[in-house]
Amino acid sequence: MPVRDAEAFILRTFPLKESDKIACFLTREFGKYRGVCRGARRTKGGYGAALEPLTHVRIAFFERENRELTTVDRCEVVTSMMNAASADYATSLGLSVIAEVADKLLPDHEVNERVFRLLLVVLERVREGAPIWLPLTYYLFWMVRLAGFLPDLLTCAACGRSLDSGIVNDPPLDLRPVFFHPREEGLRCSDCAYAGMSQLSSLARRLALAMLRTPLNAIPVEGWDSKETAQDLRRCLLQRLEAHLEFRLQSRALLEEL
Amino acid sequence: MSDIAAPLSRLMDELKRLPSIGAKSAQRIAFHLLRADRASAQALAEAILDVKDRLRLCSICNNITDVDPCLYCANPGRDRTLICVVEEAHNILSVERTRQFEGLYHVLHGAISPLQGIGPDQLKIKSLMDRLRETAPGAEDGRPLVQEIILATDPNAEGEATAAYLSKLLKPLGVKVSRIGMGIPVGSEIEYADEVTMLKAMEGRREL
Numbered sequence: 054m055p056v057r058d059a060e061a062f063i064l065r066t067f068p069l070k071e072s073d074k075i076a077c078f079l080t081r082e083f084g085k086y087r088g089v090c091r092g093a094r095r096t097k098g099g100y101g102a103a104l105e106p107l108t109h110v111r112i113a114f115f116e117r118e119n120r121e122l123t124t125v126d127r128c129e130v131v132t133s134m135m136n137a138a139s140a141d142y143a144t145s146l147g148l149s150v151i152a153e154v155a156d157k158l159l160p161d162h163e164v165n166e167r168v169f170r171l172l173l174v175v176l177e178r179v180r181e182g183a184p185i186w187l188p189l190t191y192y193l194f195w196m197v198r199l200a201g202f203l204p205d206l207l208t209c210a211a212c213g214r215s216l217d218s219g220i221v222n223d224p225p226l227d228l229r230p231v232f233f234h235p236r237e238e239g240l241r242c243s244d245c246a247y248a249g250m251s252q253l254s255s256l257a258r259r260l261a262l263a264m265l266r267t268p269l270n271a272i273p274v275e276g277w278d279s280k281e282t283a284q285d286l287r288r289c290l291l292q293r294l295e296a297h298l299e300f301r302l303q304s305r306a307l308l309e310e311l
Numbered sequence: 312m313s314d315i316a317a318p319l320s321r322l323m324d325e326l327k328r329l330p331s332i333g334a335k336s337a338q339r340i341a342f343h344l345l346r347a348d349r350a351s352a353q354a355l356a357e358a359i360l361d362v363k364d365r366l367r368l369c370s371i372c373n374n375i376t377d378v379d380p381c382l383y384c385a386n387p388g389r390d391r392t393l394i395c396v397v398e399e400a401h402n403i404l405s406v407e408r409t410r411q412f413e414g415l416y417h418v419l420h421g422a423i424s425p426l427q428g429i430g431p432d433q434l435k436i437k438s439l440m441d442r443l444r445e446t447a448p449g450a451e452d453g454r455p456l457v458q459e460i461i462l463a464t465d466p467n468a469e470g471e472a473t474a475a476y477l478s479k480l481l482k483p484l485g486v487k488v489s490r491i492g493m494g495i496p497v498g499s500e501i502e503y504a505d506e507v508t509m510l511k512a513m514e515g516r517r518e519l
Contacts, residue, residue: 065426070331071331096496097496097498097499099503101504101505101507101508102505102507102508103505105467105468105507106426106468108507129505130505130506130507133506133507135468135471135507136507136510138468138471138472138475139471139472139474139475140475141475142472142475142476142479145425145468145471145472145475146425146472148468149425149426149468149472150425152426153425153426303425303426303427303428304425304426304428306428306430307423307425307428307430308425310430
């Protein structure tokens with residue numbers, strides 16, 4: 054089989070045998086693949102930091118007939134997240150969530166240029182020093198939207214009325230709090246909400262609507278220093294992802310414990 | 312019905328559960344043990360049981376030991392003001408091979424790995440914090456006995472996350488927290504170093 058050369062993000066790795074690793078990587082040109090990296094666990098294995106999660110790499114790999122795993126021939130760093138991840142514990146947790154969502158949500162061998170570009174933008178913002186909560190929320194919002202799970206942010210899923218009926222300013226600044234639940238596909242107004250639903254604040258919905266229209270690098274970082282900022286929006290987005298994936302993301306628990 | 316005698320099949324099934332042992336390797340090892348004399352097989356079985364019966368964790372540093380405290384913690388000649396924190400007990404052997412480190416150890420038994428759902432609570436961090444409460448002999452100001460913690464976790468994403476977490480936890484206690492150096496392996500060539508490794512090497516440079 055011919056060697057494929059691609060631009061990729063490493064999503065995660067698993068140890069294999071004495072000194073090898075299996076790398077899961079998302080390529081721009083061919084989609085998500087898993088490949089064996091021989092000798093990658095050795096100090097002089099030749100991979101260096103190239104196989105760390107979310108490293109942007111140039112990777113060469115080849116497939117063999119009837120084999121699910123590819124063999125990685127070469128992997129060179131384009132940009133690394135090691136410095137950003139090691140600077141701060143919250144950032145390293147946020148990056149783990151980003152990698153896990155991409156790994157679990159994207160099907161194998163299916164090209165997804167939009168997700169690849171989203172990762173490029175989000176990780177660049179992290180490297181520039183933006184507090185992790187902004188790029189993480191933006192990433193989750195767009196992953197949910199690109200996957201087609203994003204609820205209607207303006208209409209009640211139960212009664213079909215506008216969630217902000219009576220508010221006429223455009224863009225709407227004074228949005229009403231709404232309600233969500235892991236079992237519900239959409240948002241509900243206060244009249245249709247039931248016990249056990251969580252509240253999505255007015256601020257969270259305003260930020261979500263802004264993320265629909267504004268590129269990440271145009272969103273100011275002010276106010277994003279605290280994990281409390283848009284925490285309800287992140288919870289809502291992660292619940293939507295988990296409801297569709299039908300399992301709990303491993304990294305989410307640690308992020309919420311912070 | 313199995314083509315292989317039941318005891319042999321059972322042995323192969325047990326061997327297959329070991330890491331890095333597949334069906335072929337299990338078969339090879341099982342037939343090797345079958346051909347070996349009884350004394351060799353018994354020695355292997357006893358060695359495995361001995362490990363399970365006699366080994367435990369050191370009550371101070373969590374190293375794997377047959378005597379408590381372990382030989383490092385019990386050695387009065389070691390520097391008690393210095394603790395090297397490692398992920399696994401076998402990492403101690405790597406540090407000891409240098410014959411340069413005279414301090415004590417603390418084994419975390421893992422590293423923070425969000426992708427595997429392993430958080431700080433699953434590591435031996437609380438016992439490390441307990442060790443830092445010990446005050447220096449004769450210190451009336453309550454100064455801790457331990458003056459420096461060396462974080463020798465692996466230089467990968469999980470090891471770095473663990474180091475970042477521990478550093479945040481330990482620094483407010485007034486203890487010096489240091490990280491092992493990272494960079495180009497001895498015997499390799501700069502030409503083949505990737506940008507991250509080279510950057511780490513430049514950051515960790517020292518004056519000659």
